[in-house]
Amino acid sequence: MDTSTTYSMLLKSFPKLFADLTEIPAIRFSSTSEQVCTFVSSEIFKKSLPNQCLLDNLNQIAKCYSREIEDLLTLLLHKFAKGFERQKGAIFGFGENKEADTGTVLKIASATEEEVTKLD
Numbered sequence: 393m394d395t396s397t398t399y400s401m402l403l404k405s406f407p408k409l410f411a412d413l414t415e416i417p418a419i420r421f422s423s424t425s426e427q428v429c430t431f432v433s434s435e436i437f438k439k440s441l442p443n444q445c446l447l448d449n450l451n452q453i454a455k456c457y458s459r460e461i462e463d464l465l466t467l468l469l470h471k472f473a474k475g476f477e478r479q480k481g482a483i484f485g486f487g488e489n490k491e492a493d494t495g496t497v498l499k500i501a502s503a504t505e506e507e508v509t510k511l512d
Contacts, residue, residue, distance in 0.1 A: 399500055399503075399508050399512055400512050403484060403500060406431075406480055406484040407484070407486035408430050408431035409429070409476070410477060410486045410487055412429045413472055414473045416429070418462050419461070421469065422454045422458070422461050422462070422465065424447050425451075482494045482499065483498070483499055483501065484500055484501050485502075
């Protein structure tokens with residue numbers, strides 16, 4: 393994702409993000425040495441890493457409190473995934489609500505390629 397994000401990009405990225413939040417074991421999200429999420433490119437992942445001093449501190453804390461971090465991440469990732477699915481699932485076509493009616497909100501997942509291109 394970047395500052396020039398389009399609906400076409402979101403249609404591909406949002407389902408991947410939802411899958412990452414629901415399928416990847418929580419403890420993997422504490423890793424700073426490998427890219428865990430698939431919804432973002434490796435280039436953006438590498439550019440977003442903090443400086444080495446901060447990474448070293450994060451890794452040290454993650455090692456000391458791995459159980460507590462895993463418990464917290466498990467709880468939070470589940471909540472994030474449910475909220476994300478509720479807010480964006482029907483619009484962008486993912487999760488349990490992917491077929492749900494969006495009422496007056498445009499259902500991007502049902503738009504034709506031409507319509508999505510115009511929205512971009």
